Amino acid sequence: MTASLALLSAATNITWHLLPLALVISLAYSASRYELPQRILRRSVRLFFTILIFMLIVFAVLWVLSFKL
Amino acid sequence: MSDPRIPLKNPLVAALLAFLIPGAGHLYQGRFFKAVIYAACVLGSFTYGMYISEWKAVYRSPDPRKRNLGYYAQAATGLPALYAFVQTIKYRDSQKVPNNVLDAPLSEAFKGILVAQNASDAADHISGYLELEPTIGQPGGTVRGTFRGTLENGQSVEYRLGGGNFFLGPKVGGDPGRELQCGVVEEQSGGNEQMVGRIEGTIPRKFLDWFEAPLEEDELQDLNRRMGKRYELALVYTWIAGLLNILAVWDALEGPAYGYGDEEEEELDSDKKKQPEKKTSEKTLEAAKS
Numbered sequence: 001m002t003a004s005l006a007l008l009s010a011a012t013n014i015t016w017h018l019l020p021l022a023l024v025i026s027l028a029y030s031a032s033r034y035e036l037p038q039r040i041l042r043r044s045v046r047l048f049f050t051i052l053i054f055m056l057i058v059f060a061v062l063w064v065l066s067f068k069l
Numbered sequence: 070m071s072d073p074r075i076p077l078k079n080p081l082v083a084a085l086l087a088f089l090i091p092g093a094g095h096l097y098q099g100r101f102f103k104a105v106i107y108a109a110c111v112l113g114s115f116t117y118g119m120y121i122s123e124w125k126a127v128y129r130s131p132d133p134r135k136r137n138l139g140y141y142a143q144a145a146t147g148l149p150a151l152y153a154f155v156q157t158i159k160y161r162d163s164q165k166v167p168n169n170v171l172d173a174p175l176s177e178a179f180k181g182i183l184v185a186q187n188a189s190d191a192a193d194h195i196s197g198y199l200e201l202e203p204t205i206g207q208p209g210g211t212v213r214g215t216f217r218g219t220l221e222n223g224q225s226v227e228y229r230l231g232g233g234n235f236f237l238g239p240k241v242g243g244d245p246g247r248e249l250q251c252g253v254v255e256e257q258s259g260g261n262e263q264m265v266g267r268i269e270g271t272i273p274r275k276f277l278d279w280f281e282a283p284l285e286e287d288e289l290q291d292l293n294r295r296m297g298k299r300y301e302l303a304l305v306y307t308w309i310a311g312l313l314n315i316l317a318v319w320d321a322l323e324g325p326a327y328g329y330g331d332e333e334e335e336e337l338d339s340d341k342k343k344q345p346e347k348k349t350s351e352k353t354l355e356a357a358k359s
Contacts, residue, residue, distance in 0.1 A: 014298050020117075021309060024110040031106045032316035035075055036330030040106070 022051040071324030076100070080322045087321035089147045091314050094321035107317040111310050115146050118306025124280065125292060126303040128243055129153040131160050131283045139304060145311035145318075153281040156241060160283045163239040171203040171212050171237060179216065179249065181270010183228075194221040195268065201230060201251070211235050212251060216268060228253045232264040243284035246271030 030044035071077055078098050087094025092108025095101070118126050127150050129140045143150045166172070179199045182192040197218010204213045214230045232252030240247070250269045254262040284292070292300050320326075 014302055017302055017306075021114065021306065024114050025309065025313065027106050028110040028313040028316055031103050031325075032320045033325055033327045034330035035072065035100075035103075035325050035328075037102045039330035040102075 018055065019052075022048055022055070026051065072329040074329055075324045077321075077324060084318050084322040087318045088145070088314065091147060091310075091317060094318070098321065103317075103320065107314070107320075111146060111314045111317065112149070114306045114313070115143075115149055115310035118303040118310065121306075122292070122296070122300055122303030125243060125284060125288075126300070126307045127153055127281050128283050129157045129281075131157050131164075139308060142308040142311045145314050146307070147314060150281070150307075150311065156280070156282040159241045159278070160239070163241040166239065168236050168238065169211060170205070171201055171235070174200070174202040175214075175272075176200045177272035179218070179268070179270055179272050180246075181249070181268055183220075183253065183266060183268050185266040186264060195219070195226065195270075197226075199230065199249075199251075199268075199272070204231075214251075216253075228268070229255065229262075230268070231262060234264070234267050240274075241278045241282050242274065243279060243282045243288055244271075245274055245276075245279050247274045 026044040026048040027040075030040045030047060034040050034043060076099050077083065083094040083098050085094070086097050087107070090108075091111035092104040092106075095104035095107060127140070127143050129137055140150075140153065144153070177199060178197070180196045181194075183195050184192045195216070195218050197216055199214060199216040199218075201212045201214035203211065205211055211233075212231060212235050216228045216230055217226075219225055230251045231254045234250060234252040236248065236250040238248035248270075249272050250267060252264045253266040253268060255265045257263050296303075
């Protein structure tokens with residue numbers, strides 16, 4: 001189990017590791033803003049997609065800038 | 070001012086608990102949902118960061134001239150990272166012990182290479198068990214003992230250890246393997262011993278002697294060489310874990326920053342109630358104009 005997890009971790013592109021990171025940031029940040037569970041979950045989903053869109057925009061800009069380099 | 074519906078109990082105790090064990094402060098306050106979220110997010114990202122860095126992402130530099138900003142972010146995770154403070158003290162103490170002296174008998178598993186005295190011979194990989202005892206004040210080096218094990222091809226071997234050339238790494242260090250080097254001797258006619266080679270390798274360190282202990286510069290370079298960006302990613306995971314726990318501590322102390330969570334909905338409801346009144350007043354104005 002641990003060995004296969006290590007293999008998966010090593011084989012995965014480093015960019016994919018940012019998704020769980022964005023998820024924990026969204027959850028913990030939203031939890032520190034509100035008390036109601038439904039509200040926390042709703043806000044964290046929104047924040048997660050906001051971070052995701054921001055990262056995609058940055059990725060697209062960098063991709064365009066590095067085109068044919 | 071926190072919402073009265075949120076049971077903060079003793080906020081200072083809750084904040085201290087939240088700092089030491091992520092989620093524990095909220096558990097003490099009976100805010101179970103948040104306790105689960107903080108524990109899972111903070112401990113999860115901290116553990117994952119440690120895991121992908123071979124448990125070497127968290128350490129505190131023993132050099133007081135070096136800044137430890139990264140470690141201070143990690144230290145906010147609480148007890149899981151605070152052990153690095155203890156390790157730094159233990160590391161400094163272990164550095165004071167000379168590397169060429171064995172202070173007590175040693176019986177450990179050993180893994181490494183056998184280097185013959187004749188430099189043209191290739192080194193053999195060996196693994197097995199060694200027993201050493203200090204012989205300070207006696208002729209023939211500072212240690213004496215035996216190695217029993219196997220070569221890489223499975224052949225059983227036994228060597229007498231002794232002579233000079235003894236080196237033992239510090240008791241506390243960032244790597245699970247403690248460096249050991251010792252001479253291999255053979256008895257010659259007349260009872261004299263002659264050094265015929267040396268063994269170089271590692272013996273295991275106890276978990277509490279390497280976990281979160283300071284890394285040597287070459288160990289750090291080796292980690293960066295082997296892992297590249299993955300090691301930096303591990304650092305980011307552990308930093309983020311600590312920074313998120315600061316939010317959790319603040320939440321345990323003061324309650325949520327924006328309120329209970331139903332305020333906006335109440336405002337929306339009240340806006341809806343107000344809207345018909347506005348329309349009525351608009352109608353009155355229109356009627357007055359006409």
